[in-house]
Amino acid sequence: MSTVMKLNKRKLQQLRTMRCWSQEQLAAACGISVRTIQRIEKTGQASLETMRALAAVYQLSPDDLQVAQPIEVLTFSLICKYAWLVAFIAASIFFGLWIVDILIPTLKGADFNQQYELHHNFRYLDFGGICFAGGFLLLGLQVYLDNLSRKQLTRRRHHLEE
Numbered sequence: 001m002s003t004v005m006k007l008n009k010r011k012l013q014q015l016r017t018m019r020c021w022s023q024e025q026l027a028a029a030c031g032i033s034v035r036t037i038q039r040i041e042k043t044g045q046a047s048l049e050t051m052r053a054l055a056a057v058y059q060l061s062p063d064d065l066q067v068a069q070p071i072e073v074l075t076f077s078l079i080c081k082y083a084w085l086v087a088f089i090a091a092s093i094f095f096g097l098w099i100v101d102i103l104i105p106t107l108k109g110a111d112f113n114q115q116y117e118l119h120h121n122f123r124y125l126d127f128g129g130i131c132f133a134g135g136f137l138l139l140g141l142q143v144y145l146d147n148l149s150r151k152q153l154t155r156r157r158h159h160l161e162e
Contacts, residue, residue, distance in 0.1 A: 098128065101124070
């Protein structure tokens with residue numbers, strides 16, 4: 001299955017018109033169908049192979065044809081996509097600290113309540129549990145959103161094929 005890439009459709013149209021090419025001429029030069037050229041110029045979506053063919057014809061890097069996203073959007077998207085992992089890491093740290101600061105000294109004979117008092121009654125397990133539950137919620141949300149975007153992509157493909 002091909003990966004769908006988001007291309008800069010205005011740039012593609014400008015490149016084609018600057019060379020005074022029709023869509024048919026571009027399609028012939030790329031070795032793809034005219035319908036594919038029409039769809040790309042309308043939606044901006046193309047397969048990886050089609051993007052490479054267009055880039056080769058225009059003697060550009062495939063990256064030059066893609067839609068540029070601001071770094072802030074990419075960073076926020078990356079943070080949202082992996083927030084569940086950060087929550088699980090935080091839970092692991094809290095659980096680890098509980099084992100080192102509370103459980104091990106207690107097993108060696110220290111008073112359980114005194115160990116908590118030494119650490120200013122910080123409730124490692126409470127924070128670890130909250131982070132763990134939050135991680136599961138964020139992971140579930142991420143899986144749901146990925147599934148939703150796949151369904152939308154499939155609907156678009158079926159719509160374009162009709």
